[in-house]
């Protein structure tokens with residue numbers, strides 16, 4: 001783990017000297033410094049909030065865990081000021097191959113078109129991502145990151161939450177207006193609010209090993225059904241930075257984890273796969289995957305985000321990526337509520353949008369896991385039929401499910417204003433904005449996601465010029481494409497991706513989702529969509 | 538109702554016979570494999586999830602009716 005600092009010291013904070021009956025008061029306390037808590041804290045701080053971030057450990061999580069970070073996550077991290085660093089270190093990829101036995105069934109490209117700033121995915125060890133986020137926090141004012149601070153009790157009051165926090169020097173208390181629980185799949189805060197975490201456990205076990213070796217395999221995701229080196233089961237090979245390779249091997253449900261995890265037992269399995277044993281282990285772990293979610297993500301003033309709220313099996317890279325989408329969805333809403341600009345009920349839309357997203361992620365990753373580990377003879381038989389049909393038919397290929405990789409969810413949400421005009425394409429309200437190249441006058445080509453980010457994290461009106469200036473409500477930033485003063489659309493891709501004609505305008509939320517779109521925007525229509533998206537009516 | 542249950546073949550006996558003959562000389566295990574592939578091929582050809590769901594519901598109903606009849610006979 002060269003170059004990134006991963007061990008952090010505990011430091012006493014003056015809050016710990018307060019008498020228990022009169023604890024220090026904070027607007028937001030985020031519990032858990034995993035990828036979700038760290039990103040959320042940065043986002044809130046960039047909006048001007050002061051954040052206390054607590055973590056029970058004094059180091060970054062063990063093992064690589066998440067490796068695939070999506071385009072959407074990279075665009076979010078761009079907004080948090082860490083995107084470049086992640087992409088520079090990460091392994092960029094967009095192609096996957098699926099094999100059955102000895103032969104390739106098909107290959108896919110997750111981003112077959114040009115004109116996007118970020119690739120479909122990068123692979124990066126989760127500990128690097130976390131380390132870069134911590135570095136960013138240290139460069140930002142406003143975040144008070146306290147290591148070895150473990151929340152051990154939670155008391156819900158009418159208008160605040162009192163946390164009891166254990167440290168190496170004893171316990172202290174904090175009073176928070178809002179607590180955001182990003183404390184992972186085994187969330188203790190979830191237990192403290194008495195919430196269930198219901199769902200499905202998959203019986204088959206998966207052996208996950210990160211091995212270090214120099215190899216010539218391309219930077220693609222390779223997935224096998226029934227490979228010669230691991231008969232009857234599935235396998236995955238994927239490259240990470242530093243010559244580290246992720247290998248997943250499906251084991252049966254009766255495998256003994258203690259035995260299977262022993263390096264001397266893992267080594268021959270991987271040597272069979274690679275055809276040599278010139279590799280070192282970085283990390284070995286054995287998992288039984290689960291798909292579960294909380295019924296409600298909001299419990300009074302305690303809001304759950306990331307793995308604490310929902311857990312998925314990793315086929316599809318939907319864990320950390322969906323947790324980051326939680327963070328970007330929640331932070332602007334919480335910021336508005338804390339400033340008194342929107343009523344607390346705006347937060348309910350976080351639950352509506354992100355719990356529906358969790359359902360979609362769980363559905364997708366459950367289908368993938370079931371396809372890899374069929375539950376009955378007949379399920380196995382249908383899978384066999386699909387795999388054999390895939391050799392000669394296109395429809396068979398498309399039914400083969402070796403993981404459906406994370407893409408942003410579309411929201412069916414009270415914050416959207418339904419389309420009133422006719423559209424033949426483009427992102428409808430509730431969908432995420434699309435990237436495309438833009439050319440500033442006399443400047444170098446840039447990207448729409450950059451322009452969006454540079455304007456700050458407000459509501460944005462993306463307008464396509466027709467000469468007439470659009471009357472934009474206060475507090476809404478404008479990006480203008482074409483017309484006399486607008487940005488150029490040299491490649492013509494923005495107009496195409498947004499189904500835009502002169503006069504078209506899109507109202508974008510601070511998280512880059514479309515709130516409304518208009519063929520002939522009027523100030524009144526924009527204002528109505530804006531107040532709806534801000535939870536004001 | 539999206540699923541058509543009126544008789545669509547000019548010669549229904551030919552259609553039935555074609556399926557029956559496809560199973561000749563197969564073991565039960567092979568027959569089951571064959572059926573799985575055939576179902577998926579036909580489902581894709583239909584290409585309409587509502588029709589597929591109705592077809593599944595109709596086939597399931599036959600199973601349940603069959604079970605009940607068996608129970609009554611015992």
Ligand SMILES: Cc1cc2nc3c(=O)[nH]c(=O)nc-3n(C[C@H](O)[C@H](O)[C@H](O)COP(=O)(O)OP(=O)(O)OC[C@H]3O[C@@H](n4cnc5c(N)ncnc54)[C@H](O)[C@@H]3O)c2cc1C
Nearest residue numbers: 032034035036056066067068151183184306307319320321
């Ligand atoms: C093998 C594997 C592969 C994966 N691959 C991918 C992938 O490719 N892409 C992807 O997107 N996701 C992947 N995931 C999922 C991903 O690792 C998780 O979704 C992600 O770590 C969740 O982040 P989080 O911040 O919600 O929780 P965590 O990362 O679990 O962080 C929770 C933090 O809270 C702290 N904490 C817990 N309790 C307390 C307490 N009481 N007080 C204070 N602090 C506390 C913990 O110390 C920890 O730092 C993978 C997971 C596994 C296991």
